[in-house]
Amino acid sequence: MLSPRRRPLPARALALAVLLLLGACATPRPGTVDWGGLPAAVELEQTPFFPQQDDQCGPAALATVLTSSGLSVTPADLVAEVYLPGRRGSLQAEMVAAARSRGRLPYRLPPQPEALLAELEAGRPVLVLQQLGVGPWPLWHYAVLVGIDAARERVLLRSGVEQRLEMKASRFLASWQRAGSWALVTLRPGELPARPLLEPYMEAAAGFEALERFADAELAYAAAAAAWPGSALPRLGLANVAFARGDLRRAESGYRAAVALDPRNIVALNNRAEALLRWGCPAQALRVAGEAQALAAGGPFEPAVRATLAGIAASAELDRASCPSN
Amino acid sequence: MRIFTRSIVLGVCAALLNLGSPPVAQAGMIGTLEAVAAPGRAADLATVNAALARRQVREQFLALGVRPEHIEARVAALTDEELRSLARQVGDAPAGGSALAVIGVVFLVLLILEAVGVIDIFKKFP
Numbered sequence: 001m002l003s004p005r006r007r008p009l010p011a012r013a014l015a016l017a018v019l020l021l022l023g024a025c026a027t028p029r030p031g032t033v034d035w036g037g038l039p040a041a042v043e044l045e046q047t048p049f050f051p052q053q054d055d056q057c058g059p060a061a062l063a064t065v066l067t068s069s070g071l072s073v074t075p076a077d078l079v080a081e082v083y084l085p086g087r088r089g090s091l092q093a094e095m096v097a098a099a100r101s102r103g104r105l106p107y108r109l110p111p112q113p114e115a116l117l118a119e120l121e122a123g124r125p126v127l128v129l130q131q132l133g134v135g136p137w138p139l140w141h142y143a144v145l146v147g148i149d150a151a152r153e154r155v156l157l158r159s160g161v162e163q164r165l166e167m168k169a170s171r172f173l174a175s176w177q178r179a180g181s182w183a184l185v186t187l188r189p190g191e192l193p194a195r196p197l198l199e200p201y202m203e204a205a206a207g208f209e210a211l212e213r214f215a216d217a218e219l220a221y222a223a224a225a226a227a228w229p230g231s232a233l234p235r236l237g238l239a240n241v242a243f244a245r246g247d248l249r250r251a252e253s254g255y256r257a258a259v260a261l262d263p264r265n266i267v268a269l270n271n272r273a274e275a276l277l278r279w280g281c282p283a284q285a286l287r288v289a290g291e292a293q294a295l296a297a298g299g300p301f302e303p304a305v306r307a308t309l310a311g312i313a314a315s316a317e318l319d320r321a322s323c324p325s326n
Numbered sequence: 327m328r329i330f331t332r333s334i335v336l337g338v339c340a341a342l343l344n345l346g347s348p349p350v351a352q353a354g355m356i357g358t359l360e361a362v363a364a365p366g367r368a369a370d371l372a373t374v375n376a377a378l379a380r381r382q383v384r385e386q387f388l389a390l391g392v393r394p395e396h397i398e399a400r401v402a403a404l405t406d407e408e409l410r411s412l413a414r415q416v417g418d419a420p421a422g423g424s425a426l427a428v429i430g431v432v433f434l435v436l437l438i439l440e441a442v443g444v445i446d447i448f449k450k451f452p
Contacts (some may be wrong), residue, residue, distance in 0.1 A: 055423035081400060086390025089423025093412050097403040129422050134434050142422040179420060199362060206359035210405040221358075237358040267361040274354050301356060308354030 033169045035150050036114025040121075043147030043156055044068075047125045049163045050075045057160055058082050058090025061142035062098060064158050065127045069104055069186045089140060092129065092182060096207070103216050104186035105204050107193050111181030113173055117148055118194035124185045125158070131178035140179060145172075190219035192227055202233050214241050232262035240271065248279045252324065266292050266301045273308050281323035282315040359405060376406040379413035386416045 048067045052060040052075070059075035059082055066073045081098040082090040099106040109115040109126065119126050126145040133139035147156030148169070155172045159165040176183070185193060189208070193201070205220035221237035228234060239254025255272030258265055273289035276282075289308050296305040380401060387397050404412065412419070439445045 058422050061422075080393070080396045081403070084387075084390050084392065084421060087417075087421035087423070089421030091412070091416065091419050091421055093404060093408045093419070094400065097400075097405075097408065101403045129420065131420070137434075138420070140420040140422040202362045203359065206357065206362050207405055210357055210359045211403065217358075233358070233362060236361055240355075240358050243355065265361075267356045270354060270356055300360075304354050304356050311354055 033150070033153065033173060034113065035117045035148065036112070040117050040148045040150035042117070042120045043149075044120060044123065044125050045146075047144065047146045047158060049158050051161045051163070055088040056083055056090075057142045058095060060160075061127055061144050061158070062090075062095055064144045065125055065184070065186045066099065066102060066104060068125050069188060071102055071104065073102065090142065095127070095142070096184070099184070099186045100204075100207050100211060100213070103189060103213065105189055105191070105208070105216070105220055107185050107187055107204050108200055109183040109185065109193070110197060110200070111177070111183075115195060116145055116183055119185050120145065120148060122194040124187075124194075127184040127186070128157075128176055129179040129182040130172070130175040132175055145183075189216040190223045192223055196224075196227055198224070198228050198231055198233065202237065205237060209237065209240060209244070212244070214244055217241050230261060232258040232265050232268060235261065236265065236268050236271070239268070239275075243271065243275055248275050251275045252279060256324070264295055266296045266299070266305065269295070270301065270305050270308050273312065276323070277308075277312050277315060279323070280317060280320040282312050282317055283319045284323050285312050359407065363407065376409060379406070379409040382413040383409050383416060386413075390416070 046068075048064055050060040050063050056075060056079060059078035062078055062082060063073050063075045078098055081101070082094045084091060084094070096106040096108075109119065116126050116128075128143055128145050130141045130143060131138055132141050141160070143157045143159035143165070145155060146158055146164075148154075149156070150169070153169045154166050155169050157165040157167060157172070187193060201220075201224055205217055205224060208214070208217035208220060218238065218241045221234050221241065224231075224234035225238060235254055235258040239251045239258060242248075242254055243251035252272060252275040255268045255275060258268035259272065262268065269288055269292035273285040273292060276285035276288060286309075289305065289312055292301075292305045293309060296302045383404070384397055384401050387400060388394065392400065401409070436445065
């Protein structure tokens with residue numbers, strides 16, 4: 001990760017000084033950290049600790065949050081899944097993927113400090129990425145936030161080989177913000193974060209579906225459908241799971257529920273047409289796919305809708321008597 | 327014995343053919359992940375070839391020292407969207423690893439203080 005540049009030492013030092021000063025300008029001053037106006041004093045003492053080996057803070061930090069969410073896993077189990085020898089570290093995408101592969105929903109928190117606090121108060125430690133380097137020497141580090149003491153302006157971390165690293169809150173937040181404010185909690189399927197947001201939650205849940213973990217996806221979508229009864233997305237997700245399992249009746253009624261909530265939802269219309277076609281209702285499918293086609297023109301879903309229509313055109317059957325009437 | 331050998335050969339061939347083939351998708355179906363992605367990203371999903379991204383990530387994992395027997399499982403654990411973004415930047419995406427940063431920072435601060443003349447501890451430095 002070092003980029004060796006051969007410039008005279010004073011010039012390099014000066015450049016560094018400028019960079020460091022710029023960084024210092026961006027650092028919030030002590031006393032200005034806003035935890036959302038809450039009198040924060042929380043420490044999750046029960047959070048396990050796995051001291052990091054070599055550069056393997058990724059496996060150690062991930063094992064910490066996964067164990068806290070009820071799994072039995074050690075850093076050594078995760079090395080083969082998330083450690084990248086050539087980069088001497090772990091990539092965020094693989095940390096997310098490893099949590100998902102073990103049946104935990106990797107929920108990315110919004111970039112506000114109060115989101116971190118809310119999770120701790122709900123009893124969940126938070127996996128964070130920090131950027132501890134300076135200027136052209138970035139040093140990325142995963143740690144687990146386990147405590148916040150707002151009055152003393154301190155946070156507590158399981159970090160590297162430190163079981164209880166106390167850090168100035170402003171310094172921690174600056175290092176976190178330099179790393180893109182990346183924070184993750186690993187939720188049991190069906191469990192919601194402390195302050196759930198529809199799109200990030202559904203995106204994480206849809207990762208289960210994309211990897212064919214349908215039981216986990218269904219639990220997460222059902223929780224979302226209960227939390228956001230007016231949104232079409234969770235219904236669409238449930239219907240997609242039913243479709244993937246071959247339950248066309250449930251899929252079709254699920255898509256219909258999604259369209260009722262959002263009549264211009266191209267995906268729900270398109271997939272409903274597919275379900276109708278497979279169920280033996282090509283005439284109904286054609287009508288629904290036509291609606292999708294009008295909305296999809298020029299957009300990213302146009303090719304999929306065209307494929308659906310082509311499938312309907314290739315079908316020579318007539319609608320069965322049991323087809324839905326509307 | 328011949329049948330035994332043949333069945334093993336067939337099994338290995340089937341496994342090889344199956345290597346890296348993405349989950350079978352229904353022609354016209356749209357997954358929830360694509361539905362939830364912002365419109366701009368959905369367009370990206372449609373244009374960037376997932377199979378190509380998969381191959382690129384596999385090659386990069388090998389080049390970055392992932393043991394060959396672990397590569398398939400790691401690639402299979404990623405969604406198409408994650409594969410596409412990794413294919414572009416697996417070499418320079420943040421890779422969290424070190425906890426020894428503090429030592430480096432202290433050294434740099436000393437270096438800067440030396441350069442601006444606040445301290446004078448690196449006398450022997452050319």
